Amino acid sequence: MSWKFWQRNKSAEPKKKKTKTREWTDAIIFAVVAATIIRVFFIEAYTIPSGSMERSLLIGDFLFVSKVNYGARIPMTPVAFPFAHHTMPLTGTKAYWDGVQWKYRRLPGFQHIKRNDVVVFNFPEGDTVALDAQDDNYYQMLLRGETRTQIYANHTIVSRPVDKRENFIKRCIAIAGDTVSMENGLASVNGKKVPLEPTGWFYYTIEFKTSDINMRLFQDMGFKTAETNVPTIYQFEGTPAMIAELKKSDYVKSITENVAVKGDFDKAIFPHDKNRGWNLDNYGPIIVPKKGWTVKMDSVTMPLYERSIRIYEGNKLEKVGNDWILNGKKATEYTFKMDYYWMMGDNRHQSADSRYWGFVPEDHIVGKALFIWMSFDSEGSWFSKIRWNRIFKGIH
Template identity: 40%
Template sequence: MITPAKKEIASSPKLIRRKSAIREWFDSVLFAVIAATLIRWFFFEAFVIPSSSMEHTLLVGDYLFVSKLHYGTRTPVTPLQMPLTHQKIWGSEIPSFFDWISLPQFRLPGFSEVKRGDVVVFNLPVEHPNLYKNYEAVLPNLKPYPIDLRTNYIKRCVAEAGDKFEIRNSQVYVNGVKSLNPPEMQNEYFMAVTTAINEANIFRKNGITEFSPYMETQNDTLADNDEAGYIVKTTAQTAAKLKAYDFVKHIEKTVMPKGLRESHLYPESDLFNWNKDNYGPVVIPKKGVTVKLTPENVAFYGEVIQNYERNYNVVLKEGKIFQQGKQLEGYTFKQDYYFMMGDNRHNSADSRYWGLVPKDHIVGKAVFVWMSIDPDPVGFMSKIRWNRLFSIIK
C-alpha cells in the first residue's frame, strides 16, 4: 500500500538537467569534427594548387575537390593523428601525428581504376625513410613520413601499369602510339623579338605567368643562339597567337636533343642517356608480372623492389639485387605502378625525376575546381577567377 505522501513523490515529473552553453558548444564542435573527418576520409577532400606544374589545366590558387570514392578509400596507416590535419598542426612546425602505431593498409572497393589521362592526387613516394635524402637536389627540404602522411602531389597519369612508355622529342607515346596531349598542356618556347616589349602587358594579357629574358647560358638547347628574346612557358595555341605580333621574329618550342643526358633524372644511372624530352622506352610495373633483372632493369626497378614492395632484407649492390644474401634473377611485382607528369611539361618535378607512383600511394581523382583565387591580381575585382568556379577538371 502506497501512502499519499509517497504517491505524490512517485507521480512527480522527473527533472531534466539542461546542458550548459559550454557543453552544448563542445558537443556541436565534436560532432562537426567527427563528421568532417569521416567525409574527408571516405568521400572527398579539398586541396589547393600551390605551384605551376599543372598549368594551364590547374592554376596556382585553384581550390579543388578530390574524390576518394573513384579509386577506393584507403584505410589509415597512422591512426594517432589530430583530426583534419596532414603532417603538422595548423600554422606551426609541430607534427600532428605519432608514429607509435602503424596499421596495415587496405583499400575499399572503388568504381574506377586509375586511367591514362586522369588527374590524380597521390602521396609523394620518395618521402620514404630510405629515399628522401637521395632526391633533395630535385625536391629540397624533403622529410620522411608514413605512406598516408607523405606530401600530396597532383599530376596527370600518362601511363598505367603494364604500359610501355616513352617520350620522343617531347611527345608521349604509350605502347608505340602517340598519346593525346591535354588541351591546356604547356611547353617551353623561345620567342625572338626585334625590340624591347612591355613584359607585364604582353605576357599577362596572354595568360603567361612564367617568362624570363633569354640568356645563352640558361638553356642547353639554344646554346648557339645569339638572338634577343624570351623563354616562355605556354600552350601551343598561345604560342601561335604570340607569333602574330609584329615585334616577334619567330617562336619555337625548345626541346632537348635525344642522347643528351639530363642530370637528376630518374634513374640516376650511366646506363641511360635520357632527358625530359626523350625518355625511355620503359615498361611500367604491373601486379603479377615478372621481369628479368638485367642491369638496366635493376637500375630502373631496383628502388621500387627495395622500398615500395614491402620486401625484407633486399640489398642493391653492383647492379644486382640480393634478398637475404641470395641474388635474384627475376622479380614478380606485388602491386601496380603509374607514371605521372605535370601538364606544364618543362616545369614539373614528376616521375621523370623521382620515379614511379605505387598504387598504395594513390589518394584520389581530382574532380572539379570550386574556387580560384589569383595570387597576383591586377585589381581587387579580379582577385577571384570567376570563370573557373565549379569547373570540371579535364
C-alpha cells in the first residue's frame, strides 16, 4: 500500500464523535478561559461592602470596573484559582500560589487617572493581614498599642502580594505631583479648595428651639440622627444640600459642623507623626510622589515617604544614626520610580482612606468604576430590596 493511498483513506475516515462528557468539559474550559481573560484585561464586577462612599455609592451596589481605561495590569501573581481573589470561598484557604511573582507591567490605557475619578485599587496596607481579627489591619493594630509579638501570638498573620490585597474603592482627590492639604474638613489641592462632592456626608450638631420634635420627619428626609443628653440637641449626618434645606426649618436654632480641632493630634492619621499634630480634618500639606521626582531624605520628609521607598518601591532602607542607608549606600535623596495617588471617600467621616494609610502606588491601581449594574437594599422583600433607580446608573 502506497503512502498517498494510505493518507487518502485515513482522511476519508469519519471523525470520532465527542462524548457528552468531553463536550461539556471543553465548553466549561473555554468559558473559564474566556471569562478570565475578560475579567483580567477588560471589565470586572465589584460590590460595595462599606459606607465610605455614601451617598455616591451605597452598600449593596454592584459595579462594573473597567480595566482598559487606565490600562490592564498584567497579573503579578499568575498562578491563582479562577474567579477567586485571595481566599477560596468554602475552605478559606489561599486562592493563589505566590511561588511565581511577575514584576509590575501595565498595558497601554485610554487615559490617565484624573482628579475626582472613582478608582478601584488594592489596599496599600494589605500586605500584612491578621486573618482572625475584626479589624484585620496589622498596622492599625500596632498603632493601637499592640506589639508585634502580641499580634503574632494572638492572631493568624499572612502576607499578600500586591494584586491579591483587598480591593478598595475611593475618589482620587490628588494625582502624582499634587500638593494636598485639609483644613477644618475642607480639602485643598495645589492651593485650590476642593469642596466635597454633593453626595458626601458630614456630621452636624443640630439645636432645635423646642424638644417637641418628630425625628421621623428628618429621617424621612434622609438624615441619620442620634440623641444627646440635651433634649433639644441632636447629632445629624447628612449632605450639605440636605443641611441647606434643614436651615429653612422654623424649628432649627443652630447648626454646627463637627470637625476635629486643628492641632489635636490623632496618631491614626498618616504619617502618625506627633510632631505634625495632624488629624482627620486638618493635615498637610503633602506632596504626592511623582515618577522622576527627587525628594531630600531628612527628618522632615522621611516620615511621609519612608514606606513608599521601602515597601512600595522595594528598596532596602535603614537609618544609622542621622544617616539613611539605601541599598547598602549612604543616601541624601531619592528619586521615585512610580506615580502615586491620594484617595478619599465621599463619606469622609466614615472613610478609611489616604488620611489613614497614605499614598496609593500606581502598581496597586485596578481600574476605573464605570456604572452600577445592580443594587440591593438590606431591608424589605427580595423584590423591594432592588434599588431600581440605581440600575445602570453611571458613576461620576
